[in-house]
Amino acid sequence: MTPLADPRSIAPEVVTGANLVRMTVNLEVSEGVGTIRLDRPPMNALDVATQDRLRELAEEATRRDDVRAVVLYGGEKVFAAGADIKEMRAMDHAAMVVRSRALQDSFTAVARIPKPVVAAVTGYALGGGCELALCADFRIAGDNAKLGQPEILLGLIPGAGGTQRLARLVGPSRAKDMIFTGRHVRAEEALAIGLVDRVVPAAEVYEQAHAWAAKLALGPATALRAAKECVDAGLETDLETGLTIERNWFAGLFATEDRERGMRSFVDEGPGKAKFL
Secondary structure, eight states: OOOOOOOTSSOOEETTTEEEEEEEEEEETTTTEEEEOOTTTTTBOHHHHHHHHHHHHHHHHHHOOOEEEEEEESSSSBBBBOOOOHHHOOOOOHHHHHHHHHHHHHHHHHTTTTSOOEEEEEEEEEEHHHHHTSSSSSSEEETTTTOOOOGOOOOOOOSSHHHHHHHHHHHHHHHHHHHOOEEEEHHHHHHHHSSEEEOOOGGHHHHHHHHHHHHHTTSSSSHHHHHHHHHHHHSSHHHHHHHHHHHHHHHHHHHHHHHHEEEEEEEEOOOOOOOOO
């Protein structure tokens, strides 16, 4: 397995006064890949502190030049089994009116990382865990993965983007099936409906996700950012506006060194040999 270690990474524990505080999400950098690692045993329940930490690290991964691609990972046994229900149960309507915006903003910060993002999904990815995986550009699932939006079983609906991102990914009918029933979708079915993009042995999930992200990290950063924004923004608007976004980015890339390097390499050495770092 690719090591999760780098001297510039955020340590899992920090000292605050006389107290030792353990972070429930950490950012670790290797080979240009920033791994945003959930670390709240046993099930990586997404409490308020973890949600806020996700936002902070998504924003840091966006800023850092040494992070050129991102992997979302929950560990070998579980990705994230959803919200912290005990914490959520204590919230009344007024509290959730306030909190729901911050909840969505945390996940949106992940979705808006302007770099390739790969979710490495093992075990359960339920509720908020499934919604977090939906924020990635590409999802690699272990053969033991189970994904779902079981909020309906609590008398709720998904609140961190599930009703929107899931429907855009797998279509409205399949999304409604999952959301209305709250059922778990195993890896094979998730692959068949387009909820995940690859299924591999569970022990290989992180290694393959990191390898894929590391490959993308070698690409032209500005062009990758442009491609991601064109696809994501284009899906939210009409075709004509989407084409305008594409046209502006396409022309703008002609001002970049990566474009010059890529075309020069193509002419001098043939296709696919340009180095962009």
